[in-house]
Amino acid sequence: MKDRVLKAEEKQDFISKLPDEILSIIISYLHVDEAVRCNVLSTRWEGMWKLAPHMEFDAKHMIKPLSQLLHKRKSHKVPCFHPDPSKNKQVSRDEICKPDFSPGLFSGLCSLELVNYTIDSWAAFEGCINLKNLKLERIYLNDISLSGILEACKGLENFSLVESTGFQTLIIVKSSLRVLQLQALCLDEVEINCPNLEVLQLDSVKCPLQHLIINAPSLRTFHSYCYSIFARLLPINEGRYVLKTHEILAHCSSSLSESPNGNFLQNLSNMSMDLNLNCISEVMDLSLVLRFCTNLQTLEVALPTLTHKNSDHGSSDDCATPYPISMLFESCHCIHKMLKSVYIRRFRGKEHEMEFVKYIITRATMMKKITIKSKNSKREAESLLSLPKASRNLCINLKINVNPMK
Incomplete structure (x- = not known):
């Protein structure tokens, strides 16, 4: 009798009893290729990945590259970070994926993470009015694509830009933004004009001090790091160096004296x-x-x-x-x-x-x-x-x- 009860319990599929809302949240913790493979589990799981509120695309993690799932794979010359700053230069890297994202591809997402991609257009972000969280890590994109992405994501609240290159200017004017993380970036100009920003992290950012503007009157938490390992990964650029914390603070204090x-x-x-x-x-x-x-x-x-x-x-x-x-x-x-x-x-x-x-x-x-x-x-x-x-x-x-x- 006891064996029959155990066998009956073993046959029960508790996961299948969960509502679609819960299953879609579970899937959101997987990389996109893993989420898509859940289609084979049962007819109920088929297409469930499309309902996930968060998607993570990592070109290096893919068992089957996204470029094969979508369109094609292209080689592109991108800056490659090297532990020795003297060896940082533009090199051809076949492992950097340049997929042809279709227009509006991410429009239904609430959260998105892109890692190890080259993006030459912001078209995939068209209609991203529901996107609240966006992380771009080790991404190569130009100034036009970056500004287009920020403009398309009307309701963006949490934005992270990490170890990304190809653009020279970062201007963020967004009233919806609450959390901003900038890490391992080399830029000519940084302007942060976000009246409702609450958390700001600057970690190893290279930029001329006179071209740094921070206007965030609602800020509650501020992190600034210049001695982290990311600072050593940045390439050597004439006229641009990693902003030291005390310099940032002194610069901002000076501007505050003029405009309290x-x-x-x-x-x-x-x-x-x-x-x-x-x-x-x-x-x-x-x-x-x-x-x-x-x-x-x-x-x-x-x-x-x-x-x-x-x-x-x-x-x-x-x-x-x-x-x-x-x-x-x-x-x-x-x-x-x-x-x-x-x-x-x-x-x-x-x-x-x-x-x-x-x-x-x-x-x-x-x-x-x-x-x-x-x-x-x-x-x-x-x-x-x-x-x-x-x-x-x-x-x-x-x-x-x-x-x-x-």
Whole structure:
């Protein structure tokens, strides 16, 4: 009797009992070629992939390339990222797929991810009024195609542009956009004019500083990284270098002084960056920015690694200063009245970073937690535990002997 019950349970197909809405969401987690192959499961699964709210096209993942599923495959000369920047150049890569996407192909999607493709037209994005999430990774496309895609996606809310080339200008004027990620890009001009943008991440972006414009008054979270591995993958270009975090902040602060109504720092509650606390010029830029961040509650700072070489436009440790570091932050309202959480990575226990952390502990009255990660500065980090705390709720969390890259 027991065996009969087990066999009956084994024969039950619980997945088939799920409604189409749930099945389409499950399929959306598959690559498009895997989703299409679900047609063979049963008559009910046939065409189910067309209802998926999200599609991921990755030319290198395809068992049967998309160019064979749709039209044809073409070779195209595209920039290829190489770990050695001196070897970055245009090479012919047959593995870069240049499919002939039909007009309006993506019009029914809510979410789309394209990886390892060459796109020479925005026609496939015609009618993409429902597309909310779009990620373009390792894509080769020109300025016309990129601007056409952004224009066609009327209701776009989440946009990621990663390790992509072929275009020189990125101008995003979109009131619907909420989240923007720009990573490993080499450009002549960047303009972000998004009144409702809430999250912005700039990671290893090469662009002349004077050609960077950020107008995002609703921004809540800002991430800026210049020492990540992506910076080393970018080709060397004369007149263009990876924008340093402190330069971006100083540049934006300068423009805010002239036009306070466009202050994208005023509403920030979370900010994370890589910044050298041992370089006085970078610390001064940080203090200037924190004066505008009147609502900042969470701050994360990652110091550069000791082995990192800023060969193109770098700054080194500079301990020469005519006055204590603490004086730079006396006018920062957010530190004294708003800041609740601070995270310091790659702490080395040097003079300036010690002064900064001491100031946070002894002057930030609303602090709840400060986390310090260090490779081998145990004695310096532990000395912070004996300092008088401005906040009785402050917890000091020390993580010693951890990987400095994390």
